[in-house]
Amino acid sequence: MAVRDRLDDLRSGFPGCSIVAFADLSTGMVFAASTREKTTQEKLDALCAKARSALSGPISARLADQVFQDGDAPSQAVIFDTASMVCFLRSDTAANEALCLVCDHPAPVAAMMARGAEVLATLSAEG
Amino acid sequence: MPDGPMEEEQRLRDVLQRLAEPAAPVTERGQLIAETGGQTALTALLREIAETVLPRRLRFDGGMGGVLTCDVAERRIQSFGTGAAEALAEIAIEDAPDVAAALQCFSKAAVALHVQRDIVPHDSAAGALGVSIPDLLHHLAGKDTNTVPKVSAATARAESESHALAILDGATGSDHCVKGQEGIAVHLRALEENWTAGASPDAPTAPMCQIWTGGVSDTFAILLVTLETGRIWVAFEPEHLDTCVACWSRVG
Numbered sequence: 001m002a003v004r005d006r007l008d009d010l011r012s013g014f015p016g017c018s019i020v021a022f023a024d025l026s027t028g029m030v031f032a033a034s035t036r037e038k039t040t041q042e043k044l045d046a047l048c049a050k051a052r053s054a055l056s057g058p059i060s061a062r063l064a065d066q067v068f069q070d071g072d073a074p075s076q077a078v079i080f081d082t083a084s085m086v087c088f089l090r091s092d093t094a095a096n097e098a099l100c101l102v103c104d105h106p107a108p109v110a111a112m113m114a115r116g117a118e119v120l121a122t123l124s125a126e127g
Numbered sequence: 128m129p130d131g132p133m134e135e136e137q138r139l140r141d142v143l144q145r146l147a148e149p150a151a152p153v154t155e156r157g158q159l160i161a162e163t164g165g166q167t168a169l170t171a172l173l174r175e176i177a178e179t180v181l182p183r184r185l186r187f188d189g190g191m192g193g194v195l196t197c198d199v200a201e202r203r204i205q206s207f208g209t210g211a212a213e214a215l216a217e218i219a220i221e222d223a224p225d226v227a228a229a230l231q232c233f234s235k236a237a238v239a240l241h242v243q244r245d246i247v248p249h250d251s252a253a254g255a256l257g258v259s260i261p262d263l264l265h266h267l268a269g270k271d272t273n274t275v276p277k278v279s280a281a282t283a284r285a286e287s288e289s290h291a292l293a294i295l296d297g298a299t300g301s302d303h304c305v306k307g308q309e310g311i312a313v314h315l316r317a318l319e320e321n322w323t324a325g326a327s328p329d330a331p332t333a334p335m336c337q338i339w340t341g342g343v344s345d346t347f348a349i350l351l352v353t354l355e356t357g358r359i360w361v362a363f364e365p366e367h368l369d370t371c372v373a374c375w376s377r378v379g
Contacts (some may be wrong), residue, residue, distance in 0.1 A: 016265055059339075063339055066318065067314045069344045074340060077338065077339050077340075078337070078372065080336050080372060080375075080376050082277065082376060106264070110366075110368045
């Protein structure tokens with residue numbers, strides 16, 4: 001199955017999910033994305049920048065040093081307010097690869113993260 | 128799906144607070160629940176549905192001849208119509224987009240909103256699954272979060288105590304430990320102290336929440352709530368992720 005199809009499959013499994021993007025945190029590039037509505041490359045780039053900040057920024061470094069075991073950077077992050085939510089997942093096997101999911105409230109975050117982790121593992125394995 | 132005890136508690140608190148307020152004027156069109164149309168009317172309409180547990184026929188009058196009638200039970204709209212009660216149509220979850228569009232259209236056209244609550248004359252919609260408020264919120268254009276009842280950070284913090292391992296309120300300087308996880312509270316204190324030592328962005332104009340989880344060997348996740356007045360740190364078990372997001376996403 002193509003990368004885009006996997007992302008489409010993930011997004012359509014959660015009605016409130018509007019964007020699923022597969023990104024490289026080291027370069028800030030979005031490899032592929034599935035969107036409910038038409039979006040711009042600038043928005044996807046901004047989403048990737050947010051993923052870098054959430055998973056590899058100063059706070060996540062501090063968490064890795066002071067809180068999480070083994071000194072690993074956070075594997076997942078969720079940023080939300082009253083209006084929307086963005087979930088980020090880092091690949092277990094390729095630390096620079098990540099998934100970004102934009103969704104509305106209310107959303108089954110844990111289920112979405114679990115399914116996202118499965119898809120990300122597959123994408124990383126397929127290289 | 129039944130609500131959790133925290134939602135019930137919050138709803139009960141809201142209802143009691145409202146009961147303590149002077150009663151809204153009742154006219155032949157019913158009780159006034161919104162003085163204007165648009166989003167205010169839509170919020171009031173959804174709140175009315177969210178507070179209806181026993182089967183009731185709600186007749187909403189938006190003025191200018193606009194009437195919307197629905198049978199509601201257990202906070203779900205089971206049948207619905209924009210005219211006479213006899214014309215109510217039974218609805219199911221797949222009708223949620225149409226119902227949401229109709230509610231929005233009705234609210235936009237309303238100049239004020241009155242409601243009449245009657246006992247359902249017969250159990251016509253018994254057994255119908257109907258649509259819930261969360262079903263509708265998915266389809267309401269713009270998804271203005273004014274439709275979601277907001278709570279204060281203090282309320283969310285109090286609700287968090289049921290699932291938190293430790294909470295540190297950087298805004299007040301108070302911190303305390305839940306379930307005896309003092310070791311985790313130490314981590315939160317260190318995070319807050321280091322934060323105040325620098326690297327702090329401008330204070331946000333609206334609350335923003337961030338959650339981080341570590342690897343499989345990490346037994347807790349960290350929530351950071353950034354408020355205008357300071358930060359709140361919460362450590363919780365990853366299995367409570369949904370509860371945590373539901374709790375703090377209402378803080379406005």
